[in-house]
Amino acid sequence: MTTSTPVPDVLSPATLGPLTLRNRVIKAATYEGLSHKSLVTQDLVDFHVGYAKGGVGMTTVAYCAVAKEGRTDRHQIYWTDESLPGLRALTDAVHAEGAAVSAQIGHGGPVASPKGNGLPALSPSRHFHKTSLSFAQEIGVHDIQRVVRQHAEAARRAVRVGFDAVEVHLGHNYLASSFLSPKVNHRTDSYGGSLENRARFAREIMRAVRDEVGSEIAILAKMNMDDGVPGGFWLDEALPVAQWLEQDGTVDALEMTAGSSLLNPMYLFKGDAPLEDFAAVMPQPIKLGVKLVGKRLLHSYPYTDGYLLEDAMQIRDAVKLPMILLGGVTDKAMMDKAMASGFEYVAMARALLREPDLINRIAADRDTASLCIHCNKCMPTNFTGTRCVLVDRSTTRSASWGKPEGYVGAVR
Template sequence: MTAPQTPAAPDSPATPPAAPDVLAPAKLGPVELRNRVIKAATYEGLSHKSLVTKDLVDFHVAYARGGVGMTTVAYCAVAKEGRTDRHQIHWTDEAMPGLRVLTDAVHAEGAAVSAQIGHGGPVANPKGNGAPALSPSRHFHATTLSFAKEASLDDIRRVTEAHAEAARRAVEAGFDAVEVHLGHNYLASSFLSPRVNHRTDAYGGSLTNRARLAREIMRAVHDAVGGRIAVVAKMNMDDGVPGGFWLDEAIPVAQWLEQDGTVDALEMTAGSSLLNPMYLFKGDAPLREFAEVMPQPMKLGVKMVGDRFLRSYPYRDAYLLEDARQIRAAVKLPMILLGGITGKPVMDLAMREGFEFVAMARALLREPDLVNRMREDATTPSLCIHCNKCMPTNFTGTRCVLVDRGTTRRETWGKPAGYVA
């Protein structure tokens, strides 16, 4: 007689996978990074006549030496009229030798390096560029006291191809990734925004139409790099202004980018350099410091009514997480958490929440070697106090004002740097 069979035990619930170690190597598209910490794009204010300087190279070498997996060079305009500052790099033949020196120097420290590419659109500086700013619709920019012209279909085609050419040149210059700027109401972001985009053609009206330019740009960049380097899209979740682009529209756009297969990772951001710049940063708005570096009549305007444009918002660590986790739930793409990443506990939280990478900015401006010190002691706190007084310094060389690192960078701009072609 056969013995009765013991019923099989019910399957145990699957153990959730452990969160990845933020300081361990990881793949970003085709690129292997030594860890999951990225120095976020912060405009350095250290290029001169659109060329790389020794100060710009030293700026990024400091973060590479300090332990980040990748540092991001910001902001490299895809066209001359897309610059937000007249000294910003754009992708000319003359800029290429200096960019290669920069990438080689970062690689020598064991880190990867990304180029943030984009077109400033209505945020661009028409006086410095010697050309009108472009916008989806005619728009008055209070900071430049000028109107941006409506982009024609020829402008749209030209700028899209300029993104592809910038990506090809990034590969040639030795970059490991490009970060395409789809945020902050720069050109692609301004097309996404119903507050700024009043077009009635195929690039305006419905969300499908307003997202057309961003998707075409990402397709052009993806095809241009051909899988040789990583492609990251930096996209707004929220413009921070009434009637602007918001999370309910950001979710389907993120899903479309995933369906298009044109990006290796998403970095979600917020705010409008055109209409509400402090919304991204949170913390104090340094009105006095901004006024000190502004030319007239902007200096007087900032002193009198700057608090209407440069608003203060309460700061907390990981302040974009609540919105970004909704994008995280809607896509399977790797994601980079930005906003209030200050130390190992916040990084570990991001990993537990399903983000593959983190991006740090202000904390690293204060302490370029913070990642190395966190590796030695996970309890190492960031010394950044989120005063945001680093923001006005991008006119003279971006830095933490609480750290004395010697000569103001602008004083070296007119001197031979050795890295300027």
């Protein structure tokens, strides 16, 4: 006689490493565009408190760069002494609503903003970034070691200010992901060539984080399955990398993702590619470039619910690590399908941008349908405060946004 493992209720409590979540729904990392001069604002606190009030088990602050040159926006948070009081205020506010909070940490690498940072972008190999119209310089071994240490330092600071978890960004051709990608990584040293060499940097980062914080907080990794470009990192290589991370014992849960912010930004999102909206928020000459050749970079892909499930199932079958399903999770039916497929958690982004209280509404009525139409017009808003453009939140935004009095807990 055989017994099957019961399928968990996605709205029931769950453990994640040393952490207990009130349910299995995670607000996925979406860059908020609400920090200012790398400090927390009241708008950023309110953004995450909204999801905590709305019922998620954990919300993710996205993203907190481990180094100044790793920011993808000049206002983005990185782990300075000045940022810590505001981050503590944010975690306290989320905890007060009964949710956990995770910090996504990483280094933008070739996706970073050299103009905004006043520093060169770094890449495994010299690379021309079409958006910034500049070259990312090849990172040396000394700086590789520095960035590894900075991930560990960021995790320690996350513990210090009350985060329950860190999500290490190994996706989207940010620095660690660009090392994994044969399309971007043309090195001939011990960090290039074979998959084992290309995975070395990501594994060193995860080892440094685990060695620094142990089991004090949960450690997640967000890793690409597919760069979405010919010659890039793909599922056949993602499988052994996921297995190596499991063998290393450095990860409490894996969240599989796809696409390249560097080479194919829309591949992850599926749905419409809002070219006019992107062009509207870009400075010249990038604005003109988006209008003229944007279709070559910002492709449109058909949307279906659970669109990463099939590929993520191949990782699920290859590892025993807990896994988070991302991509097209919008209703209870897809959440239940994820649980039945062996995933321990689900991550939601656009649907929650549209309706921050969606989880509470699903808990009250399991047949609740998301109002998100996958128009992706939320994407260009991360330059001015990430939001669903179909919702008028002007009455809830802080009047002090962008002003010194809008900072929360800032050291002066």
